[in-house]
Amino acid sequence: MNAEFRTIGKPRPQLEGPAKVSGRAQYTHDLTLPNMLHGAILRSPHPHARIRSVDLSRARAMPGVVAAVCGTDFPDLKYVNAGPAFADRFAMARDKVRFTGEEVAAVAAQTPVQAQVALAAITVDYEILPAVYDVETALTPDAPAIHEKSDLPRNVAQESIADFDGVEQAFGDAAHIFDATFEHGIVAPICLETNGVLADYDTETGDLTLWAPSQAPFFVRKEIAHVMDLPLEKVHAKSVVIGGGFGGKSQSPEPIAIAAFLSITTGRPVKILLNRQEEFLSGKSDHAKKMRVRSAVAADGTILGRHTEFWVDNGAYTHMGPAYISAVRQRTCNLYRVGAAGFDGKLVHTNKVSGGSYRGMGSPQIIWAIETQIDEIAERLGKDKLEYRIEIANRPGDRTPQGWEIGTCALAECLEEAGRRIGWAEKKDAMPPNRGIGFAAMINPSVGVLYAEGNFACVSIDLLEDGRLKVGTQSADCGTSQNTVMGQFVAEELGLDADVIDVLHMDTDETPPDLGSAASRVTFVSGNAAIKTAKSFRAEIASRLASHWDVPADEIDFTDGIASYKDDNARRLTLAEIAALEGPFRVEDRYDIDIPRPDPKTGYGHYAATYGFGAQAVELEVDPATGQVTVHKIVVVQDIGRVINPLALEGQMQGGIVQGIGMALREELVFNDGVPVNASLITYKAPRIQDTPEIDIAFIETDDPTGPYGAKAGGEHSINPTPAAIANALAQATGTRFRKLPIKASDILQATAVKPSPDLKPWKRPYNLEVASARALYPAILYPGLRKLGGKLGRKPAAKTEYDYIRPKNLQEALRALAAQDRKAKVMAGGTDLQVGLRQGVYDADTLVDIADLEELRGIAIAADKVIVGAATTIAEITERDDIRAIHPMLTEGLSRIATAQIRNVATIAGDLSQEKRCWFFRSGAQCYKAGGMTCPCYAVLGDNRHHSILGAGRCAAPCVADAAPILTALDAVVVVAGAGGERRIPMQDFYIWSGKTRVAENEIIRAIEIPRDHVPVSQRFEKVAGWDGDFADASVAVNLSWDGPKLAAARISLGAVAPLPVRATRTEAALLADGLSDTAIEAAAGLTVEGALPLSDNAYKARLLVNLTERAIKNSLPE
Amino acid sequence: MPTHLEVNGQARETENDPAIPLAVYLREELELRGTKIGCGNGECGACTVVMDGRAVCSCLVPLGRTEGRRIETIESLGDLNNLHPIQRKLVERGAFQCGFCTPGIVMSLIALLRRNPRPDDAKIRTALQGNLCRCSGYVKLLEAIGEIVREGLHER
Ligand code: FES
Ligand code: FES
DSSP states (O other): OOTTOSSTTSOOOOTTHHHHHTTOOOBGGGOOOTTOEEEEEEEOSSSSEEEEEEEOHHHHTSTTEEEEEEGGGSOSOBOOTTOGGGOOOBSSOSSEEOSTTOEEEEEEESSHHHHHHHHTTOEEEEEEOOOOOSHHHHTSTTSOOSSSOOSSSTTEEEEEEEEOSOHHHHHHHOSEEEEEEEEEOOOOOOOSSOOEEEEEEETTTTEEEEEOOOSOHHHHHHHHHHHTTOOGGGEEEEOOBOSOOTTTTOSOOHHHHHHHHHHHHHSSOEEEEOOHHHHHHHSOBOOEEEEEEEEEEOTTSOEEEEEEEEEEEEESSOSSHHHHHHHHHTTSSSSSOEEEEEEEEEEEEOSSOOBOOOTTTTHHHHHHHHHHHHHHHHHHHTOOHHHHHHHHOOOTTOBOTTOOBOOSOOHHHHHHHHHHHHTHHHHTTSOOTTEEEEEEEEEEEESOOOSGGGGEEEEEEEEOTTSOEEEEESSOOSSSSHHHHHHHHHHHHHTOOGGGEEEEESOTTTSOOBOOSOTTOIIIIIHHHHHHHHHHHHHHHHHHHHHHHTSOGGGEEEETTEEEETTOTTSEEEHHHHHHHHOOEEEEEEEEOOSOOOOTTTOOSOOSSEEEEEEEEEEEEEOTTTOOEEEEEEEEEEEEESOSOHHHHHHHHHHHHHHHHHHHHTOOOOEETTEESOOSTTTSOOOOGGGOOEEEEEEEEOOOTTSGGGOOOOTTTTTTTHHHHHHHHHHHHHSOOOOEESOOHHHHHHHHOSSOOOOOOGGGSTHHHHHHHHHHHIIIIIHHHHHHHHHHHSOOOOOOOOOEEEOOSSHHHHHHHHHOSSSOEEEESSOTTHHHHHHHTSSOOSEEEEOTTOGGGOOEEEOSSEEEEETTOBHHHHHTOHHHHHHOHHHHHHHTTSSOHHHHTTOBHHHHHHOOOOOHHHHTTOOOHHHHOTTSOOTTTTSOOTTSOSSSOOSOOOOOOOTHHHHHHHTTOEEEEEETTEEEEEEGGGTEEETTEESOOTTOEEEEEEEEOOSSOEEEEEEEEESSTTSOEEEEEEEEEEEETTEEEEEEEEEESSSSSOEEOHHHHHHHHHHOSOHHHHHHHHHGGGTTOOOOSSOTHHHHHHHHHHHHHHHHHSOO | OOEEEEETTEEEEEOSOTTSBHHHIIIIISOOTTSOOSOSSSSSOTTEEEETTEEEETTSSBGGGGTTOEEEOGGGSOBTTBOOHHHHHHHHTTOOSSOSSHHHHHHHHHHHHHHOSSOOHHHHHHHHTTOOOSSSTTHHHHHHHHHHHHTTGGGO
């Protein structure tokens, strides 16, 4: 199709590919400078507090420390971010902190560890203030005011209200009114490379040079010059390779100014890298919001008008909030034909981390709300949901009620094609149960001028000595191949092979100004600039050669990299020859989008050169027993103008769609008192490779007259319709509309259960009465009381950054090391939990005794009556053993569900059993009952307790999530423990005292696990449900049946992750033996597992899950 | 007590603190910065190296435990101008974007293909489940690996 092009439309691997794949690419993390210091940041432990004083003196005296600074040391200037009207944040907190994790002080030291250790020596005196964490409460009149001065109502950062005529009338005329409220949480960008910076201030010249993975060096420079009070031309951003952006690296991330100030203070280069937890705590994620969408619809389905109210959680400070508001309001009435538009949006402060930006900027979620309603309209009117969408699709020449003038538009064609590719016509009337197909569409400006600076781009082209070209752009390639695409534009325009072109991005000295990478703007704006510059470059060559050759410039031809005049062989030069003749030279040019900005108050106006469209179709299946969703296929059909680089564009689509799957089904930050408790890549459940479905991509090319070679913007389009299409498919599969994202498996299970909820008979455990009464007292009395008391009397969990490591030669030496009185030693086997837990403050040790390689603890022996597994045998070594599989298939199969390959390769069986509890309050440093002692509360009672116990919880509700625990319990295993006085044997049944707490004493070491074998036929099954494949279980069941011929001789069933201990399901076992194995008998027996359960507020689903899983495990364990 | 190990075929002896993670030793002492750190907690796989033939998270292996062991990092494969055929395939097929996850993915893949030169799709996914990639959606990665397996590229 693109035969007329040289490089446009061809798949071009990214320019930086070889450097990245060989590990040679230089990311910020990899940079060092001579004399460099390492910075670390002290963060507020309080969500809202006044800073009375900061004492840095002890920190300054710590080994290796060169400087320690706090907010009052910084210039008295605030970030300008969304404009001076919104400036509300200093580079470091001065008088007040407004969210947990806010930067309060920083040190620069010789090593990263010294810097970390010195933080603990800083004392901050806080006056704690009442805090508010949700928008609704923040808007109440007596909510604490997070910022003092404002003309707006309390805690409102911005209001955006508009009615472009006719909304009221539309609702008056409507035959049907649809009115629903939708809600979603905060999604984090999760760049694999955390934010970081290397700053180098030259005390002699006053120049500040920055290397930082920023999507917008332009912004960084502007902000840093401002908050450091330096002239703009003294601040220089340099090129680095960027490890992912997705909005997470837009604006100027806080570490940059802090490193800059430390460098100015010390006169030495300073590097700061955020760790993953800091990234969650302080890196700006997306915004949460609530949306009320009301649509007025005529009898024939025409949408007469829509009014949208939305409340956006801004977090503590205004960063991307106003841009977010503007992106959201612009998605309310532009997609599909809508008659009249109105909205009322509020941006509201809370004491949480400030909202930033994330791919799509709120569009995927507003589209989800609208597309849900479109489905519901079609249903009510008895229309086919695809045909209805085609009917109301935007068409070329339309003008939307928000002022967008639609140019090229293939939305209807996109929808039709998506329907064809998913097989809608054939499948719609023959959909098997629990399956569904959903559709959704998107519209995106290409490119919107949200910022005054956003409507232009500059590009430079350097002719180098060897005849190669270097294209310079200040935009930043975060991995999207935009550098490659820029090179393609220049190559195409000049008729060159793309591989003679290098691209330099980001560098503010070497490249001309450009706003940077955001809102999918680079291909379009910077691309147009690249083409324009290439044209100027061609003209420059002509004009230079014209004087050499003494011919008119306009008669000089430049094709295939050769300049020539007519057929004159003497007047023919390659680029290298031109460079030799003229010396290297540079050409710069600038492209402006020549359209008015939209009305800043309402966003009204035709403010983009053109608009991109697309449709997606999703086919998925729900497991009714667990609520888990399998996405089988996603079709995306995109009107993209012209495809410049299909390899890169497909990659953008696929990456965005998979992020959209995460947004739809799993991803959200879970907060407890303003602190994200799932600040890890285990508990924040980003999609992994097992989650990737088949993705079928098609492009409909419309050759947009405004775009570079007809291209429209691309980067965010992919994610925008995905959550909506998934939700609509789920509605078909389950018959339920979900109005909260993410739509978790637990929600699906609860909403769609075919069976009545299991009979829990809580009175069967008398202790439940006491627990239930305590829980009833929690909100008003116990929780506030214990928080206060615990704050005074409780132990504070302390993170350990330094400890000793010893490697004993044998078991005796290891036991002696543990017995030593002068230190707090702890046994480490794989260490996959212990080393992490020390940093989380959930373990306490100053010496780790590494026993992973001790011969006495390793290996597997198969005896006549038992299998003996050395305690330090790795999970992988066990799962790879065919002889074990033949005896106890559940052991190999079950253990292979633990974690990931890398972890199974070092984690040990005894280590799995001995790991600390996984309660996310405990793990995120909450001073809870288990961490702080008797005087502290259990946060699970009132907090998000979806992962906690439903059975047998007492003062602590953390479940036992070690998969080996139920498996080994069902196998009747014995743990052999070595101590100074010899060995003792603990049956698995008695192994645990509580979740994470075993009967192995601190000075003992598990030597082996013995698993009996009976030489009778057995059949076994382990079933587990977890957030992602390898995650910790939400429920698991291990079934071990022994047979006497066709007759069931014995049953051992153990339940995991539903109680603090692995629970033997003795009543179920007895029922199976007594009542047989008919389907109804199994179902009834499975129902007994939850007798005596007492769920918490968010985990009632676990009762249902456990019953279903038990039933499934028993059925799956039966011999053929 | 010094630790003796082999890194990319070269014998090494180090006096560095045996408690530090192998990843830090590789990056800071040996300046082998191809091994990335995305979390430091064994959650993302960016730090994956091959230790005695197995993929491990080098952020969770204490240096002391590498005594007598063989470590292979991304730097043991091709360099910029002489990529390993596996690496070349990943580039050509657009299997990664920002590339921060990529050295770890390559090392997971090497460990997998050494043990099982003809893995099916399920085995490939199992082996890479520990390597988080936020950019690519894994689609082109899976396609590229399919070709690597079919063409037997790791044996070259
Ligand atoms: S850095 Fe080691 S797993 Fe993330
Ligand atoms: S390519 Fe960016 S994380 Fe994989």
